[in-house]
Amino acid sequence: MRYRGRMPDDAAKPITSVWTRPHRPQREQLSREQIVAAAIELLDAEGVEALSMRKLGTRLGAGATSLYRHVANRDELIQLAVDDVYGELKLPAAAGRGKWRAAVARTATELRAMVLRHPWIAPELGQVGLVHVGPNAVRMSTGLLAQFEAAGFPTGEKDQAAGTLMAYVIGIATAEAAYLSLIARSGKTEREWVADLDPDSGKAGHPEQIREKDFRYGLDRVLDGLAARL
Amino acid sequence: MRYRGRMPDDAAKPITSVWTRPHRPQREQLSREQIVAAAIELLDAEGVEALSMRKLGTRLGAGATSLYRHVANRDELIQLAVDDVYGELKLPAAAGRGKWRAAVARTATELRAMVLRHPWIAPELGQVGLVHVGPNAVRMSTGLLAQFEAAGFPTGEKDQAAGTLMAYVIGIATAEAAYLSLIARSGKTEREWVADLDPDSGKAGHPEQIREKDFRYGLDRVLDGLAARL
DNA sequence: CCTTGTTGCGCACACTGTACGCACGGAAGA
DNA sequence: TCTTCCGTGCGTACAGTGTGCGCAACAAGG
Numbered sequence: 001m002r003y004r005g006r007m008p009d010d011a012a013k014p015i016t017s018v019w020t021r022p023h024r025p026q027r028e029q030l031s032r033e034q035i036v037a038a039a040i041e042l043l044d045a046e047g048v049e050a051l052s053m054r055k056l057g058t059r060l061g062a063g064a065t066s067l068y069r070h071v072a073n074r075d076e077l078i079q080l081a082v083d084d085v086y087g088e089l090k091l092p093a094a095a096g097r098g099k100w101r102a103a104v105a106r107t108a109t110e111l112r113a114m115v116l117r118h119p120w121i122a123p124e125l126g127q128v129g130l131v132h133v134g135p136n137a138v139r140m141s142t143g144l145l146a147q148f149e150a151a152g153f154p155t156g157e158k159d160q161a162a163g164t165l166m167a168y169v170i171g172i173a174t175a176e177a178a179y180l181s182l183i184a185r186s187g188k189t190e191r192e193w194v195a196d197l198d199p200d201s202g203k204a205g206h207p208e209q210i211r212e213k214d215f216r217y218g219l220d221r222v223l224d225g226l227a228a229r230l
Numbered sequence: 231m232r233y234r235g236r237m238p239d240d241a242a243k244p245i246t247s248v249w250t251r252p253h254r255p256q257r258e259q260l261s262r263e264q265i266v267a268a269a270i271e272l273l274d275a276e277g278v279e280a281l282s283m284r285k286l287g288t289r290l291g292a293g294a295t296s297l298y299r300h301v302a303n304r305d306e307l308i309q310l311a312v313d314d315v316y317g318e319l320k321l322p323a324a325a326g327r328g329k330w331r332a333a334v335a336r337t338a339t340e341l342r343a344m345v346l347r348h349p350w351i352a353p354e355l356g357q358v359g360l361v362h363v364g365p366n367a368v369r370m371s372t373g374l375l376a377q378f379e380a381a382g383f384p385t386g387e388k389d390q391a392a393g394t395l396m397a398y399v400i401g402i403a404t405a406e407a408a409y410l411s412l413i414a415r416s417g418k419t420e421r422e423w424v425a426d427l428d429p430d431s432g433k434a435g436h437p438e439q440i441r442e443k444d445f446r447y448g449l450d451r452v453l454d455g456l457a458a459r460l
Numbered sequence: 461c462c463t464t465g466t467t468g469c470g471c472a473c474a475c476t477g478t479a480c481g482c483a484c485g486g487a488a489g490a
Numbered sequence: 491t492c493t494t495c496c497g498t499g500c501g502t503a504c505a506g507t508g509t510g511c512g513c514a515a516c517a518a519g520g
Contacts, residue, residue, distance in 0.1 A: 171401025225455030
């Protein structure tokens with residue numbers, strides 16, 4: 001093996017020696033799906049402001065700027081992550097007659113659960129809008145519209161009805177997500193937090209059940225108001 | 231006047247000459263209110279990510295780090311700005327009997343208008359929660375609760391009712407704000423945007439009127455659902 | 461073997477938030 | 491009037507950030 005390190009020629013490129021050369025055993029292929037998946041993992045674990053291209057790159061065993069071959073920039077990456085999360089939703093089939101209400105309620109519950117699973121998504125929805133244009137978001141949006149159409153809402157009104165429901169669900173889920181993030185940053189669990197804040201509030205039940213009940217209350221009121229239009 | 235610039239001692243501090251010395255004609259006093267006001271101005275004009283301490287400092291004729299004497303950090307500054315904006319709300323007095331619905335609707339309209347005036351606030355509400363703890367936010371929160379109490383909701387339920395209304399209003403205003411920010415970034419007006427996207431949609435009226443109608447529709451549905459509980 | 465396109469990555473730039481400590485101006489005390 | 495002290499503005503510095511640019515290594519195809 002040639003001892004190139006001592007060759008006089010090497011003075012021209014003094015930085016890299018043959019031995020310290022990266023060597024690059026095999027070039028692992030990066031893909032957009034892989035990047036988005038890792039980004040969601042990191043977002044779930046540490047929140048939106050902890051997502052940096054460098055950190056994500058090293059987590060994927062790659063350099064920071066390599067990601068830019070597959071993703072235009074950080075904002076686009078987050079948009080992709082948002083739409084990917086929308087893909088988790090399982091929508092019930094549209095059903096008319098007495099069944100529409102259960103289907104819509106199920107969709108709303110799914111949506112709330114999605115936001116609570118990925119709390120970082122809430123501020124993002126406020127920046128990009130509920131009319132998110134990714135394929136998964138569109139799928140969910142048209143699915144909800146179909147449910148309202150099957151319920152019997154006239155063509156002009158079903159958009160308004162769906163918008164009303166979406167606004168309520170996103171609004172309350174956003175509030176819950178922010179509240180939970182605040183607690184998470186304090187390092188306590190939700191029950192400890194509530195107990196420390198108001199010691200004799202344990203009588204009303206576990207806080208997560210209370211939140212769920214409050215969500216259900218508002219959902220029923222919104223559905224009552226909508227049902228009265230039929 | 232002593233000619234300190236020529237003193238041999240001055241070799242120790244070679245950088246500043248007496249003539250280039252800042253001279254600092256008078257020390258303008260910075261105040262927290264002033265800083266928050268300028269921050270809101272900048273946020274309204276350029277959005278949340280354009281707010282940097284350096285930019286804000288120079289806009290106030292001060293150095294970037296001077297702000298830290300009055301404000302703990304950037305996040306706290308934004309929280310202060312949020313609460314300051316809450317202070318713009320004019321709440322109607324709580325009214326019972328047939329009047330509660332108009333009062334609540336007026337509060338909701340004020341809240342939506344506030345978000346539309348300051349679109350940057352929407353993602354912030356998603357991060358800090360609707361249960362914002364600033365004095366102005368608390369004032370508005372208790373005011374709304376009083377309206378529901380005057381309406382005749384029992385003690386346990388008025389919180390849920392107020393939460394439902396808040397969730398709907400914040401949700402839809404957030405969506406609108408995001409949509410308007412998106413348009414604003416494109417440089418067009420809302421009407422141009424809508425016309426370019428769907429040329430024959432002019433028949434339905436001006437887009438801002440449509441948005442207002444949609445907001446009113448959902449608000450009426452929510453209020454219907456709540457009124458049915460009385 | 462050579463060419464050609466694709467992709468990872470090192471470097472560099474402009475910019476961020478903010479800790480630290482100095483220096484100045486006014487107020488308070490001697 | 492002189493000294494001391496404290497509040498506050500600011501310069502400097504550091505560790506980050508997103509991302510444009512160009513090179514280098516590979517895969518495929520001729």
